[in-house]
Amino acid sequence: MTISHTLLALLESGPRHGYDLKRAYDEQFGQDRPLAYGQVYSTLSRLLRNGMVKVAGVESGEGPERKRYTITDAGVTDVETWLRTPENPQPYLQNTLYTKVVLALLSGRSAADVLNVQRGEHLDAMRALTKRKNGGDLADQLICDHALFHLEADLRWLELTAARLGELEKAVR
Amino acid sequence: MTGPGTPLLVGTGLHKSFGPTRALDGAALSVSAGEVLAIMGSSGSGKSTLLHCLAGIVRPDAGSIGYRGADLVGMADKERSALRRTDFGFVFQFGQLVPELSCLENVALPLRLTGARRKQAEAKATEWLARLEVDGLAKRRPGDVSGGQAQRVAVARALVTGPKVVFADEPTGALDSLNGEKVMQMLTQAARETHAAVVLVTHEPRVAAYSDREVVVRDGRTVDRELVA
Numbered sequence: 001m002t003i004s005h006t007l008l009a010l011l012e013s014g015p016r017h018g019y020d021l022k023r024a025y026d027e028q029f030g031q032d033r034p035l036a037y038g039q040v041y042s043t044l045s046r047l048l049r050n051g052m053v054k055v056a057g058v059e060s061g062e063g064p065e066r067k068r069y070t071i072t073d074a075g076v077t078d079v080e081t082w083l084r085t086p087e088n089p090q091p092y093l094q095n096t097l098y099t100k101v102v103l104a105l106l107s108g109r110s111a112a113d114v115l116n117v118q119r120g121e122h123l124d125a126m127r128a129l130t131k132r133k134n135g136g137d138l139a140d141q142l143i144c145d146h147a148l149f150h151l152e153a154d155l156r157w158l159e160l161t162a163a164r165l166g167e168l169e170k171a172v173r
Numbered sequence: 174m175t176g177p178g179t180p181l182l183v184g185t186g187l188h189k190s191f192g193p194t195r196a197l198d199g200a201a202l203s204v205s206a207g208e209v210l211a212i213m214g215s216s217g218s219g220k221s222t223l224l225h226c227l228a229g230i231v232r233p234d235a236g237s238i239g240y241r242g243a244d245l246v247g248m249a250d251k252e253r254s255a256l257r258r259t260d261f262g263f264v265f266q267f268g269q270l271v272p273e274l275s276c277l278e279n280v281a282l283p284l285r286l287t288g289a290r291r292k293q294a295e296a297k298a299t300e301w302l303a304r305l306e307v308d309g310l311a312k313r314r315p316g317d318v319s320g321g322q323a324q325r326v327a328v329a330r331a332l333v334t335g336p337k338v339v340f341a342d343e344p345t346g347a348l349d350s351l352n353g354e355k356v357m358q359m360l361t362q363a364a365r366e367t368h369a370a371v372v373l374v375t376h377e378p379r380v381a382a383y384s385d386r387e388v389v390v391r392d393g394r395t396v397d398r399e400l401v402a
Contacts, residue, residue: 112396119387127382127385130379130382130383148379152378159215163215
């Protein structure tokens with residue numbers, strides 16, 4: 001689970017309150033999707049239960065009690081293992097676009113139109129990302145580049161499929 | 174009067190064959206003033222031929238090309254050459270700089286060809302080199318600079334005359350991703366600032382993403398998004 005490992009890894013630099021942890025997460029990774037408080041606290045209590053973090057202190061003052069969490073040795077080992085384990089390359093074998101192309105061919109509609117419209121959508125998304133990237137800092141650039149390269153891969157597939165529609169039509173009919 | 178949205182360059186029903194090879198087979202497109210238009214397509218689709226026709230480098234076998242009301246196809250060669258020098262700028266994949274001239278002289282060259290004095294031409298060229306952040310290379314020859322730097326010099330040269338249209342044929346084709354991005358960023362930004370239209374031929378989606386709009390060429394025909402119901 002990425003969020004739980006991310007929060008755990010953020011605790012390696014020192015003990016933090018749940019609120020600080022959320023802020024640190026949002027600052028680095030939450031540009032598009034800030035974490036909900038509920039998720040931070042439910043994740044922390046699970047990490048606490050599993051012995052990955054422990055409570056370093058409780059501050060009482062105005063408002064509710066604030067717990068400071070610190071990472072345990074088991075937590076550090078867990079972060080290390082997680083960082084060293086490669087992510088599964090996503091195979092994307094169940095592809096809606098492929099399904100649409102085949103169904104268009106089977107029903108005598110224009111599969112080229114399906115691909116063409118999709119290319120336009122993809123390029124618009126890439127344009128928006130390129131604008132954001134060029135106006136952004138390095139973090140923005142790297143995040144946008146990741147998305148851009150994935151969209152580009154889709155577009156390459158669209159081009160290849162467009163060039164092979166005749167062949168595909170014979171194969172599926 | 175041309176402004177954003179006004180067609181500046183319009184090609185219709187363009188046909189062009191090289192011997193038995195049909196490169197263009199009824200291609201059509203229009204470029205508005207200040208617009209960045211990407212022409213996409215696979216190798217051999219006819220996209221470069223389309224660019225060459227629009228730029229007045231190649232004469233189509235059939236079809237018409239209008240540039241600000243003038244007929245580019247019927248125009249005499251001399252007139253077309255003059256138009257290319259004054260109104261058009263060019264950036265190619267590589268090798269377009271004159272190796273014997275310094276980077277500064279290369280950028281000043283289009284101005285010299287239109288009759289500008291050396292001092293004025295070089296002053297303007299210096300400005301453009303600075304704008305593309307390669308002013309440190311003014312005295313170097315193209316052979317002594319990196320591919321990315323040479324391409325920035327080429328962009329400066331394409332824009333130095335204040336063209337209405339910049340034709341860029343795979344301008345990042347010989348560059349790595351990072352240098353390619355930088356060249357695209359600088360080319361499109363400089364074009365927008367000077368209200369020049371850009372006709373950009375590329376097969377790379379990430380390069381096309383710098384455009385405002387794309388036209389796809391397949392088997393010598395253009396596929397416009399608007400044509401799709």
